Amino acid sequence: MTESNTMDNTFSDHVAAELPYLRRYARALTGSQGRGDKYAVATLDVILRDRSTVEEAPTIKEGLFRCFHAIWVTSGRQLSIEDEVDGLARKAQDHLAALTTNAREVLLLKTIEGFTREEIGRIIEADDTEVTQLLDIAIAEIAASSSGAVMIIEDEPIIAADLEDIVTDLGHRVTGVARTRTEAVALGKADKPSLILADIQLADNSSGIDAVNDLLEGLDVPVVFITAFPERLLTGDRPEPAFLISKPFKVDQVRSAVSQALFFSTTETLHNS
Structure with missing residues (x-):
């Protein structure tokens, strides 16, 4: 096996080890396994074409989540899922759209996935002050609703x-x-x-x-x-x-x-x- 193949396999193994946690985050973020997994698959597709975002991050996990977040933002934070048109899924999306941008994302990254404020800032491209403010906003908005x-x-x-x-x-x-x-x-x-x-x-x-x-x-x-x-x-x-x-x-x-x-x-x- 060549050195290049060994490095490719090592990278793939590291990504595979973190993938269950990305899928967990995606499901919690969207409220749906089907919708969340579509985002996870889209993230892997991007990495297959260009893995520089993941490789340049301090950790594979942080890079994986940063790549995911870029897709989440550019897609308008919602993918069109033809088989998920029931009332509860629609209600969930309506609720999500009403929240302050990045508030739920920051809350999940901190409390469920265990990222530090510094890591979250790099994932969503925000400074520490903004991350702290978003955490406070998310807690208040969700508790009130x-x-x-x-x-x-x-x-x-x-x-x-x-x-x-x-x-x-x-x-x-x-x-x-x-x-x-x-x-x-x-x-x-x-x-x-x-x-x-x-x-x-x-x-x-x-x-x-x-x-x-x-x-x-x-x-x-x-x-x-x-x-x-x-x-x-x-x-x-x-x-x-x-x-x-x-x-x-x-x-x-x-x-x-x-x-x-x-x-x-x-x-x-x-x-x-």
Whole structure:
């Protein structure tokens, strides 16, 4: 194998390692797996033609997100998806269009993807002062436009209590905490939530994914998964959640994801393949 081929393979491997996180960001940003993945594919197409933006960045991840952001901006922050014309998708796009330019992007890059303010500034081509202002604006705009009843599916009492505190501090009502798939289904029927916050590994070894799928047979609500096993959901082999947080989580991550999910009022159902 030539040195050039080795370098190409190394670059491709690094991009592939960061791609699940770009796809996560794209889904959270657009509120849709289909729409988000189209942006991710467009980003890869650009990199295949000219990878200089990624190579010149301090890290592959930063360069990948910078390339994505350039496409996101130049496309008007919306791609035409012919098979996504339902009311919820349209409502999500209407909500997105009403936000201050770059505010949600900055919030997601900081709280979900973990970029520093300096890195975000390079990704969106803004200075530190603007990034800070955009973070404040995003938090205020999203908090003012979303509220609801949140159901928590979590088997660890301390984590469940922390999640309850975060949710109630945001001004939302907690319908209850379920520790198993059976409890989750019963709770969902007794008090219908407007958002589900769920772990995927539950107390009796039942699946939070299965619990959510059971609930979504009769509900059309957003879902935020919080899990120590993100690789089980970031596979690309089946529909994935628009909002996924890895354990151990930070309070700001949960606050952002819950607010974002309620803001969009849409979800990606996880049907097993």
